[in-house]
Structures are given as structure tokens and as C-alpha cells.
Amino acid sequence: xxxxxxxxxxxxxLVFGLVATACSSGGGSGSxxxxxxTITHYTIDSPDRTFVEKLIPDFEAxxxxxxxxxxxxxxxxxxxxxxxSIAAKNAPDVTSHWGYGGFMEYYNKGMLMDMTPYLxxxxxxxxxxxxxxxxIYKVDGKTYGIPLNSYVxxxxxxxxxxxxxxxxxxxxxxxxxxxxFDKMVDYAKKMTVDSKDLAKAQYGVDFGFGERDQRPQYFGxxxxxxxxxxxxxxxxxxxxxxxxxxxxxxxxxGLIWDQKVSPTxxxxxSVSGQxxxxxxxxxxxxxxxxxxxxxxxxxxxxxxxxxxxPQGPNEKVRSVLYVDPLFILKDxxxxxxxxxxxxxxxxxxxxxxxxxLSGGNPPVNQKAAEKYYSNFEGIDPAQIKxxxxxxxxxxxxxxxxxxSNYSQINELFINxxxxxxxxxxxVEEVLPSIEDKLKKLLERVNK
Amino acid sequence: xxxxxxxxxxxxxxKKARAEMAQIIGFLILLLVTVAMIMPLxxxxxxxxxxxxxxxxxxxSFIPDHFAWGNFKELFINTDIKFGRQYMNSLIVGxxxxxxxxxxxxxxxxxxxxxxxxxxxxxxxxxxxxLMLPYPAIMIPQFLxxxxxxxxxxxxxxxxxxxxxxxxxxxLLKQFFTTLPNELYDAxxxxxxxxxxxxxxxxxxxxxxxLATVAIFSFIWSWNDLLAPVLYLDSQENFTLPxxxxxxxxxxxxxxxxxxxxxxxxxxxxxxxVLFAIAQRRFVQGIVLTGIx
Numbered sequence: 001x002x003x004x005x006x007x008x009x010x011x012x013x014l015v016f017g018l019v020a021t022a023c024s025s026g027g028g029s030g031s032x033x034x035x036x037x038t039i040t041h042y043t044i045d046s047p048d049r050t051f052v053e054k055l056i057p058d059f060e061a062x063x064x065x066x067x068x069x070x071x072x073x074x075x076x077x078x079x080x081x082x083x084x085s086i087a088a089k090n091a092p093d094v095t096s097h098w099g100y101g102g103f104m105e106y107y108n109k110g111m112l113m114d115m116t117p118y119l120x121x122x123x124x125x126x127x128x129x130x131x132x133x134x135x136i137y138k139v140d141g142k143t144y145g146i147p148l149n150s151y152v153x154x155x156x157x158x159x160x161x162x163x164x165x166x167x168x169x170x171x172x173x174x175x176x177x178x179x180x181f182d183k184m185v186d187y188a189k190k191m192t193v194d195s196k197d198l199a200k201a202q203y204g205v206d207f208g209f210g211e212r213d214q215r216p217q218y219f220g221x222x223x224x225x226x227x228x229x230x231x232x233x234x235x236x237x238x239x240x241x242x243x244x245x246x247x248x249x250x251x252x253x254g255l256i257w258d259q260k261v262s263p264t265x266x267x268x269x270s271v272s273g274q275x276x277x278x279x280x281x282x283x284x285x286x287x288x289x290x291x292x293x294x295x296x297x298x299x300x301x302x303x304x305x306x307x308x309x310p311q312g313p314n315e316k317v318r319s320v321l322y323v324d325p326l327f328i329l330k331d332x333x334x335x336x337x338x339x340x341x342x343x344x345x346x347x348x349x350x351x352x353x354x355x356x357l358s359g360g361n362p363p364v365n366q367k368a369a370e371k372y373y374s375n376f377e378g379i380d381p382a383q384i385k386x387x388x389x390x391x392x393x394x395x396x397x398x399x400x401x402x403x404s405n406y407s408q409i410n411e412l413f414i415n416x417x418x419x420x421x422x423x424x425x426x427v428e429e430v431l432p433s434i435e436d437k438l439k440k441l442l443e444r445v446n447k
Numbered sequence: 448x449x450x451x452x453x454x455x456x457x458x459x460x461x462k463k464a465r466a467e468m469a470q471i472i473g474f475l476i477l478l479l480v481t482v483a484m485i486m487p488l489x490x491x492x493x494x495x496x497x498x499x500x501x502x503x504x505x506x507x508s509f510i511p512d513h514f515a516w517g518n519f520k521e522l523f524i525n526t527d528i529k530f531g532r533q534y535m536n537s538l539i540v541g542x543x544x545x546x547x548x549x550x551x552x553x554x555x556x557x558x559x560x561x562x563x564x565x566x567x568x569x570x571x572x573x574x575x576x577x578l579m580l581p582y583p584a585i586m587i588p589q590f591l592x593x594x595x596x597x598x599x600x601x602x603x604x605x606x607x608x609x610x611x612x613x614x615x616x617x618x619l620l621k622q623f624f625t626t627l628p629n630e631l632y633d634a635x636x637x638x639x640x641x642x643x644x645x646x647x648x649x650x651x652x653x654x655x656x657x658l659a660t661v662a663i664f665s666f667i668w669s670w671n672d673l674l675a676p677v678l679y680l681d682s683q684e685n686f687t688l689p690x691x692x693x694x695x696x697x698x699x700x701x702x703x704x705x706x707x708x709x710x711x712x713x714x715x716x717x718x719x720x721v722l723f724a725i726a727q728r729r730f731v732q733g734i735v736l737t738g739i740x
Binding site: 072075081084199281283300 | 500504506586673674
């Protein structure tokens with residue numbers, strides 16, 4: 001190699017070193033700059049979360065001593081980045097359980113700061129947050145999270161398929177007790193074309209009520225003992241082999257394999273990919289799903305309606321609530337300033353602005369929610385409001401927010417129930433083995 | 448005589464026909480395999496040119512009704528995506544990593560290949576044993592180190608480790624360097640070459656194929672790396688392509704923009720295809736010569 005080439009390569013290396021350094025943002029968190037305090041807000045790198053960056057100039061103008069820095073990670077890597085940041089003592093100040101882990105997991109790992117001492121003079125009613133929603137993130141009277149967005153479970157239906165089958169649209173009123181699970185199955189039968197030809201096949205209902213371990217709750221059965229909700233999300237007993245739980249799972253998976261009105265996993269993956277929602281393909285009549293699916297309704301290739309989740313055997317619970325809070329992490333050096341940022345985000349004005357900026361996130365502030373209900377093209381705002389109000393009334397918080405080490409538990413259910421979903425095994429064969437494995441898992445993680 | 452020749456040639460005919468038939472069948476099989484290999488690529492191209500509504504339609508169309516070239520433009524003008532910036536960041540990291548890996552690893556490999564010293568085998572085994580350490584095992588200590596150095600949220604933590612050699616590349620290069628004849632080095636020494644010149648002016652110029660292999664491997668690894676960039680990079684301005692593309696599928700509350708994702712995928716495979724096309728001959732030679740697959 002000639003001297004010239006050697007020099008060239010050396011210069012190239014140095015130039016790249018310089019360029020790479022120039023591309024850095026300076027390194028370090030730079031939390032203090034004179035009197036100014038920097039609060040780090042850690043979120044998923046997705047437009048419906050990163051929109052908060054657009055609110056920063058207004059916040060900083062109103063709070064001259066506080067700067068906000070938004071850090072992000074893709075959804076799949078959200079938890080791992082958070083954990084390594086905490087391990088490296090580089091934790092953000094404000095975040096939420098936007099990854100796989102939930103509130104109780106964060107709480108039990110000691111990641112969260114008790115906000116109570118900083119909440120003097122804070123009233124949930126000033127921000128139009130219902131008390132029961134505010135209480136979700138309290139443990140032993142101490143507040144660990146302040147609600148920001150509240151999603152519920154809704155029923156979306158394909159008006160085109162209803163029209164083609166000559167069926168009446170389902171009601172939006174949760175008090176209309178004629179709208180039952182059995183009636184939903186009857187409707188579903190009339191819309192189902194159970195064919196091996198994917199182009200012809202269509203199904204009546206996709207019953208995605210909560211995660212797999214929460215679904216029996218709709219049928220009045222509970223997988224976990226009642227103390228789970230009061231002892232920090234650590235179930236002392238597992239009820240998977242109790243007859244009412246077994247019956248509930250039989251009904252859930254019976255929709256696929258006995259009644260044949262729900263799509264098989266193979267069908268869903270064929271029409272919508274690995275993680276997609278088969279409802280979007282236009283080949284599902286009704287879908288019981290989280291209200292986030294509403295946000296994409298203007299892109300559907302068919303007319304969509306929203307309805308109440310039908311009355312099931314459990315008279316008290318018909319909807320899973322997904323209330324996303326904001327937490328202050330335990331290592332935060334500026335909890336007061338972090339709380340100012342959180343309070344700013346839940347004011348009526350900012351929550352109203354956030355609906356548009358986020359592309360349709362449901363505000364927890366009930367005054368701002370009025371604006372949210374009129375945000376969906378082609379759907380009557382009064383109907384959405386009625387569905388949301390009913391869902392709040394008959395709602396139960398999602399298990400993934402309430403149970404400790406939920407990501408591991410959920411993975412166990414997904415893997416073990418796959419054989420039932422694929423039609424390879426019966427519910428009765430699988431549940432005892434899940435119970436054993438779950439008990440061992442809980443023993444290990446809740447030590 | 449001529450009759451004899453004809454009778455002798457007779458059995459050849461069916462053999463030739465059989466050979467031709469085998470060739471045709473072989474060709475058809477290859478054609479089928481090629482189509483099977485091209486299908487995902489075709490689907491990627493087709494989806495990248497679909498509108499959101501057409502992307503969701505079932506059954507999917509193989510050729511879009513309207514070619515939505517705007518998807519490619521969208522990648523570069525959408526401020527939520529910042530694709531251009533991420534592309535540039537990935538290129539910077541990729542090229543710098545190649546430079547770092549090629550020079551540092553070849554330097555170490557040269558030492559192991561050309562010199563014998565007490566304990567050199569032990570040290571070589573020690574270097575090789577680091578191959579058994581998975582990245583997650585060193586992730587947190589390395590993260591702490593770079594954070595303490597104030598390099599968090601910059602591209603340097605992704606580049607700097609490559610300047611401290613890679614065990615796999617050292618092994619690969621050493622394999623090649625040991626095949627270079629000693630006589631060449633003796634001749635170099637007689638001509639007055641210092642040891643460093645033997646490395647720079649003799650070993651490197653003779654190692655084109657293996658250096659191309661190292662360059663391609665290290666570029667691909669750096670180009671596809673997701674975990675380290677996720678750990679070190681916080682600001683979207685500093686994100687590399689794998690994070691940017693993973694982020695496109697981040698929202699569980701929205702329809703995944705598969706059309707934009709496919710457009711981004713198409714553009715992201717380009718540098719690897721170009722690099723492979725340029726270095727293909729040497730790359731294959733390098734793999735053959737070092738016995739590495």
C-alpha cells in the first residue's frame with residue numbers, strides 16, 4: 001500500500017470521526033444549566049406519543065425555569081431501554097407503561113416515585129378526571145401515577161356486512177339489555193361464510209376482550225384470586241381449573257371451533273399479517289377491540305359503526321379500561337418540575353389540543369373528551385359518547401396494568417393457549433398445565 | 448464402415464435427449480425457485496407503491512392500481528420519520544465501522560499470524576473466547592462506560608468499539624495471513640522493510656479478498672444493528688435506520704404504514720446490494736480462502 005493511500009485512509013478515518021462527533025447532540029443529559037432544570041420525558045417513537053414535542057415551546061414559555069427533553073424508543077425496545085437507563089443511573093424523569101410491562105410491574109420493581117408529597121393542593125376534579133379513574137394508580141393511599149389518556153373496549157362493526165346480511169345495527173346504549181352475547185353470536189352466524197377459500201371466507205365476530213387471562217371476566221369467572229387487586233398485583237391463587245373458568249374459555253374458543261363464527265389465527269394472519277387486526281380487511285362483521293382502533297377508522301375500506309359490548313353473564317364488567325398514566329421515576333432529581341409538566345399535559349386546553357396533534361388519543365379530562373367524541377368521520381359523536389360512558393360504567397382496568405410481572409404472565413398465556421386457538425388441543429387439556437406453569441412462574445417472580 | 452458408425456451413434460441419441468430433458472427440468476426447477484425468491488421482493492416493491500387503502504385491501508393486488516410514488520417522497524419530507532437523516536447516520540456508522548474493523552482487526556491478526564511469542568496461543572484463545580460472550584452480557588457495563596464518557600446520545604458509542612478489533616474478524620484475518628509465504632516477509636526484511644511496513648505494504652495489499660469479506664460483514668452487521676443504537680441514541684436526529692424503521696411499526700393504536708415501511712426497506716437494502724455487487728468476486732474468494740462461511 002503506497003504512502004499516499006495510507007495518508008488518504010488515515011484522513012478518511014479522522015473525517016468520519018469528526019462527522020460522527022458533529023452528529024452527536026453533545027452527550028450527557030445536561031440536567032442543569034444555571035437555574036434551568038431539564039426534565040426528560042421518555043416515550044414510544046410513534047406520532048401518537050411524540051406529539052408532545054409540539055407542546056414543549058408553549059410549556060417552556062409558561063415555565064421559564066423548566067426545559068423538556070423528549071427521548072424515544074420503538075415499542076418493542078421500550079422496556080429494555082428503560083431498564084438499562086435505570087441500571088446506568090440515567091433514568092428519565094417522566095414516562096408511562098407504554099411497553100409490555102405494566103404499572104404493577106414498575107411499582108413492584110421500585111421504579112416509581114410516590115407523588116403524594118408533591119400533590120398538595122392537587123385536585124383531580126380541577127382537571128375533570130373522575131375519582132375512580134384517579135384511584136387506579138394509588139396503592140395504600142399513595143399516588144404513583146396521574147392518568148393521561150383513557151381507552152376503553154368498544155365494539156366496532158362493518159356496516160357493509162350488516163347491510164348485506166339485512167341485520168339491524170347493534171345498539172350503543174349499555175342499558176339496552178336486549179343486546180346480549182347470544183344475540184351477538186346469532187348475528188355473527190348470519191354474516192359468517194366459513195370457507196377454506198380465503199377470498200370467500202368472512203366471519204361474524206372477533207372477540208378480543210382484553211388479554212387472554214382477562215377474557216373469562218366477561219363471563220363472570222376470574223383467573224386470579226380476589227386478593228390480587230389489593231395486594232400489589234400478586235395473586236395468591238390461580239383458578240384456571242375451576243369449572244366456571246373452564247366454561248368461560250370453552251365459550252371464547254368455541255366461537256372459533258364450535259360455532260365457527262370467529263376467524264382462526266391462520267385466517268387472521270393471512271388477511272392482516274402477524275400483528276395486524278383482521279377487522280381492517282373488511283371480512284369481519286363485529287370486532288370487540290380497544291378503542292384505539294377507532295383512530296384509524298377514516299382509512300377503512302368500508303363503513304364502520306361503533307356499538308356497546310353486548311351484555312354477557314357478568315352484569316358488572318363489559319369493558320376493559322386502558323388508562324395510561326404518567327409516572328415520575330424514583331431516581332428523578334426534579335419531581336416538582338416533572339409534576340408541573342404532567343399537570344400541564346392534563347389541562348383541558350392541552351388535552352383538547354392533544355387530540356388533534358396525536359391523531360385521536362382519548363383524553364382523560366372529561367371536558368376535553370367532548371371534543372374527542374366528535375373527532376371521527378362518519379360516526380355520530382353522540383353514539384361514541386354513549387359507548388364511552390357505558391364502557392366507563394361497566395369497565396374494569398386492564399389486567400396488564402394491575403398484575404405484577406405481567407409481561408411474563410401474558411407471554412405464558414399466549415404461548416400455551418396457541419394450541420387451543422389453532423384447534424390442536426381442547427381447553428380442558430391445556431388449562432391444568434397452564435395453571436402449573438403459572439404457579440411456578442409466580443413463585444419465582446414474586447419471591 | 449459408415450453403417451458401423453451409424454449403429455454406434457444410435458444409443459447416443461436418447462442419451463442426448465435425456466440430457467436435454469434433464470437440463471430443461473433443471474432449468475424449470477431453477478425458474479420456480481427464482482420466482483419463489485423474487486416474490487417477497489416483488490411484494491415489497493408492489494406494497495411500497497400502494498396507497499394506504501389499497502395496502503389494506505384483501506385479496507392483495509400484485510400490481511398497484513395507482514403507483515403511489517409519493518410514498519418515497521413522504522419518507523424524506525415527513526418530519527415525524529426523518530428518514531434521510533437516519534439514512535445518513537447509518538451510512539456514517541457503517542463506513543466508520545468498516546474502517547475501524549478492517550484496520551484494527553487486521554493489525555491484531557497480523558500479530559497473531561506472523562509472530563510467535565510466549566503465551567501467544569493462550570492470548571489468541573483468550574481473544575477467541577470473547578466470541579462466547581453475548582452482547583447483552585456486556586451491554587450494561589459498556590453503556591455505563593460510554594455514559595460516563597459523556598458519549599450518550601451520539602454515534603460514537605456505535606463506532607468506537609470497532610476500532611478495538613473484533614474477535615471474529617481477527618480469527619478470519621489470521622486464517623488468511625498465515626497462508627502468506629514466509630519467504631515474502633524474509634525478502635521484505637532483506638530489502639529493509641520495518642515490521643510495520645510488512646503489515647502495511649505487504650500484508651494488506653495481498654489480502655484484498657479477505658479484507659473485502661471483513662468489510663462486507665462488518666458493514667452488514669453495523670447496518671442491521673438495532674439493540675446498541677436503541678440503547679445509546681435518544682434523539683430522533685441521531686437515530687439510525689433500524690430504529691427509525693422499527694419506530695414506524697411502534698404505534699399499536701394506528702394502522703401500520705406498511706407501504707412506507709416497504710419503501711424504506713427497499714431503499715435500505717440498496718447499499719448492501721451495491722456493496723455486494725462491487726465486492727462480490729473478492730468476497731466469495733475471501734470466504735473460500737479462509738474456509739469461513
